[in-house]
Amino acid sequence: MSDNQGFADRNSQPLRVIISGGSMGGLCAGLALRRIGCHVRIFEQLPDVLQSWGAGSVVQLEMDRFFFEYGIPATEAVGVLSEKQQFLSIDGSIIWEEATPQVMISWDMLYHQLRKSFPNELYHQGNKIVGFEQNDNCVKVRLEDGQEEECDLLIEAESASSAIRQQLLLDAVPQYAGYVAWRGTIDESVLVPEVAEFLAHNFTFYNGPNMQAICYLVPGSNGELEVGKRRFNWLWYFNVPVEELPELIGNDREVVQKFYLPQAEVTEKVMHQRHVEAKKFLPAVFQHLFELTEKPLIQPIYDLSVPRMAFGRVCLMGDAAFLIRPHTDAGTSKAVTNAIELAQELQEARGNVVEALKSWEMTQLPLGNYVRVLGVTLSNRLGLSNSPSFVLHHP
Ligand SMILES: Cc1cc2nc3c(=O)[nH]c(=O)nc-3n(C[C@H](O)[C@H](O)[C@H](O)COP(=O)(O)OP(=O)(O)OC[C@H]3O[C@@H](n4cnc5c(N)ncnc54)[C@H](O)[C@@H]3O)c2cc1C
Structure with a gap:
């Protein structure tokens, strides 16, 4: 799939995006942002092809649509x-x-289908993002191998154990x-x-x-x-x-x-x-x-939930933001939705990253909370878990 040349930032350069984490969330975001013309690189810490936990997944509508x-x-x-x-x-x-x-x-089939659709030369395996700094104009990312990279938008799709989230939100721990x-x-x-x-x-x-x-x-x-x-x-x-x-x-x-x-x-x-x-x-x-x-x-x-997903030019998505109980079967479709909506907001904000992330957060936070509460409600009904019951409101 080639970059759509139509989308660029205010200086007419393709928006430079770095994604930390090359699993479901990272790949969906990578594909969605390439589609609108961003220059996307993914850094995945694991050196080899990701291996499944040997588990299956129920295909949800969002994933189906994304594939189509x-x-x-x-x-x-x-x-x-x-x-x-x-x-x-x-x-x-x-x-x-x-x-x-x-x-x-x-899970493997989903992952491999997505992975095949993302260019190899932009998918860097065995290199980990260990830190970042941002200012009004860009984000500087530090990699484990000592290199530094610069981007306009850093997407953190690193899973629940995310180190970047710990840097941003000390109290948000699983x-x-x-x-x-x-x-x-x-x-x-x-x-x-x-x-x-x-x-x-x-x-x-x-x-x-x-x-x-x-x-x-x-x-x-x-x-x-x-x-x-x-x-x-x-x-x-x-x-x-x-x-x-x-x-x-x-x-x-x-x-x-x-x-x-x-x-x-x-x-x-x-x-x-x-x-x-x-x-x-x-x-x-x-x-x-x-x-x-x-x-x-x-x-x-x-369980994991965050009070914020957008931090200037940096955002949290997928399991790094909300870890959802498995009864909802929504972990992957939530990551897909995060990705699609992010691309849409960036397009609407014409590449203004900070504005786009602010609007994106306004819809994705309630979505994450909704699915989180749904998961807790379902497990409580089964007599599982130690969580209090919630009243469920649609986002
Ligand atoms: C190897 C693997 C196998 C899985 N197997 C299944 C399964 O069989 N069934 C199922 O339902 N769910 C599985 N999941 C979980 C599922 O992918 C997620 O719950 C959901 O799809 C949301 O995906 P995510 O991309 O947000 O998070 P995750 O899928 O957890 O991916 C996060 C990725 O970020 C990488 N990462 C973490 N820290 C860094 C860093 N500092 N720099 C660069 N990369 C980093 C991790 O190695 C991982 O690849 C699996 C996840 C992984 C990582």
Whole structure:
């Protein structure tokens, strides 16, 4: 995709944008801003192609639209169709089902589709942004390798553990939400055929006392869509008091409370205890998934919200601003919306970065808060988490 030459700043030079973080948020922002004629460079700290957490994603409307508008192959072509939602009781019988067609995709597929659309020469891997300074005219960015770069706009799309956010907002730190997700993927060919058939075309839920288990089919690890080569993605959410979390994920309490921990491998000891509990608390199909998954992962759920997203010529977006509970399936679509709206505001402000960011913040802050509250409300209804209930208002 080539830069649109029509958009330039007030000096008729393309607006120079640096994005810190080359995952979903960074790539969507990069593509959206290139489309309006900005000169965009992305710096991603990880040296290799990003590897998924092995997890799936529910395709949301915003992502679908983004793919369509940017000429990226449609999400249906790289995802698996789930025809209905089915809710199980503990004995495994279906207590509610509803036709809700949804496309399920693996994180890797989304990432690779976006990554392929962004030019390699502008995507710098293995280099990290370690600091910045800004004045009225520009932002000076310091990189880990000692280089300095200058830009008109710095977008911080660095995830919840963002160092730049810590520099901007000392008090905005992720907080442990009081529960975890055990998650895993398993090849469909490994399952007993009747279980695979029962789960294959559906988004399956079990809502138990203070817990939830879900499962859906996603493409194979190399994007395969053929029957027999796809994978089931499952998650089991349950409460874990903060005192018990360090043992579960092998970190001390201070780390648990102060830092965002994306996920950890489950130890043998914990795995054994949990097998016993799975037998007691889960319907047989979920026990089956759990038992056959060799290396489940454990992901503590954190909350994060910021009071501001715009700071002169610097902005926070995606998970770096709002870390949303997973029940909303909105983490990626929120990042996409942040990106699209930013491009729109920059165009409307004719390249006046500070004005554009101010207007952008006015819509994106309420959006982030809305999805955050929605996530907390959904998890509270399931008896998960230690958060107070909120009253939900539409933005
Ligand atoms: C490797 C990886 C795998 C993931 N897998 C899944 C999955 O399977 N399913 C799912 O639902 N969600 C997954 N996520 C999370 C998901 O991408 C986000 O929740 C959501 O899409 C919002 O994306 P984001 O770009 O705001 O944040 P993230 O996706 O968290 O990306 C932030 C990026 O910034 C980079 N970064 C951090 N600090 C710096 C720095 N100082 N300089 C440069 N770069 C920096 C990180 O390496 C990361 O690539 C994954 C994220 C990552 C990073």
